[in-house]
Amino acid sequence: MNATAAQPKPALTQDEAFARIRLLRSANIGPVSYAQLLRRFGSATQALDALPDLAKRGAKRDYRPAPVERVEREIAAARKASARYVFHDMPDYPALLAQMENAPPIITVRGDMALANKPCVAMVGARNASAAAIKLARDFARELGEGGFTVVSGLARGVDGACHEGSMPSTIGVIASGIDIAYPPQHAKLQEQIASDALLIAEEAPGTEPRGQHFPKRNRIIAGLAAGTLVVEAAKKSGSLITARLAGEAGREVMAIPGSPLEARSHGCNHLIREGAVLVQDPQDVIELLSGFDGVPRSSFRETAPAYDFMPDDMSEADPADVQGLLTTAPVPVDELIRQSGESAGAVQMALLELEIAGKLVRHAGGKVSLA
Structure with a gap:
């Protein structure tokens, strides 16, 4: 969802907003396929109508979009939590986050969205942090908040919590659960304070309990909101390093506070x-x-951005290419599939879209795909 110059768009109708939520909650639809479907069909309403046929072309015959009743319950839960939806093409959608290759098309928020469009710095670190690191994180966050920055973190125990407390109210909490679920439970009061006095953001549907696969998704939002990510204290195998890697892949600054080699x-x-x-x-x-x-x-801690265009101009008219035979369970760059198939980018992406909706394709970071 890279930001591009465009004519002002008409206001989003309630029916189309509902259809967008339903489209994103449908099986096997992620940020990339969501964007491609909107591009090809022009609206979520039309994309929903097309999903069963696209899945059938990917050899899945019993595909059904997310039930209407499920989306109605989700929206009711969001309202009960005093949350609202922000869509990828709304003016207050965070500009830096929109530049991420797989930015969330829809987020739910509580609080002041203006904080996300101020200069932001992400701060992350160990859950079982040392007392010195907790104090350091709190002091850094306080000074950065006083210096005009919004501090973004993930509301985890340890460093994250200290960063939010130190920078309040110039802080954004990004959670791996639904907007109405407090996690970890020890931070329920802090999470409510952030929602009331600062900004709380969730990608998962209201009512969703946090699961392991949600945390890397949350980390990409933390990295995507900020011009740079600062790691305060972290072990060699740490979720904080995932956030740093995602920031580096997005072309953002990656910073770290050094520590003793004995620790x-x-x-x-x-x-x-x-x-x-x-x-x-x-x-x-x-x-x-x-x-x-x-x-x-x-900082040079980053990987080369993928060369392919995940939403090429010719996709709206392209017939799908035959690329399934080129795929295995090992991730391969999409631009390599384009080269080897000899087909247009639009034709390859259309084929990948059909396979993804059918549940046969997995998308990986860095523009890579594999068979499920």
């Missing part, structure tokens, strides 16, 4: 610095780095 909880930060993250020692380092951020990060 296992510092090994992740030291590894990031060795791999090209910017070493940070005080909040002014972050402010200086991000105040002049122009889209070209100083």
Whole structure:
């Protein structure tokens, strides 16, 4: 959902908003396929009508979109939680997040959306953080908030909670559950304070309990909202490093606070610095780095962005290419499929879309796909 110049769009009708939620909640529809369906059919209403036929062409004959009653219950739960939906093409959808390759098409929010369009810095770190790291995170977050930045974190125990507390009310909490579910339970009061005084964001449907696969999705939102991600304290194998990697892949700054090589909880930060993250020692380092951020990060901790276009111009008219025989369970770049098949980008993407809706395709980070 890369931002592009366009003519002003008409206001979203209630029927189309409902259809968009239903489309995204339908089986095997993710951010990329959602965007491709809107592009090809012009509206979620028409895309929903086309889903069974597209699934049949992918060899799945019993496909049904998400039930209307399920979406009605979800919307009622959102209203009960005093939350609202923000769609990818609304003016207040966060601009930096919209630039992510797989930005969430719909988010639910409580609080002040203006915070997401101020300069943002993500701060993440260990759940079982040391006392020194907790104090450091709180102090950094307070100074960054006072310096005009919104601090984004994931409401986890340890470093995340300290970052929110230190930067309140200039903070955004991104959660891996529905907007109406407090997780972890120890942070129920903090989560409610963020929703009331700052900004709370969720991608999952209201009523959704957090699961393991939701946390990497949450991490990409944390990284996507901010010009840079600062890791305060993290072990070598840590969810915080996933957030840092996602920030690097998106062309954002990656920063880390160094620690003792004798402390296992510092090994992740030291590894990031060795791999090209910017070493940070005080909040002014972050402010200086991000105040002049122009889209070209100083940190070299990043991977090359995929070369393919996930939504090519010719997709609206293309017939699907025959690419299933080129796929295995090993992830392969989409642009490699285009080269090997000799077909247009639109034809390949249409074939992948049909396979995805049929439940036969998995999309991976970095523009890669594989058979399920």
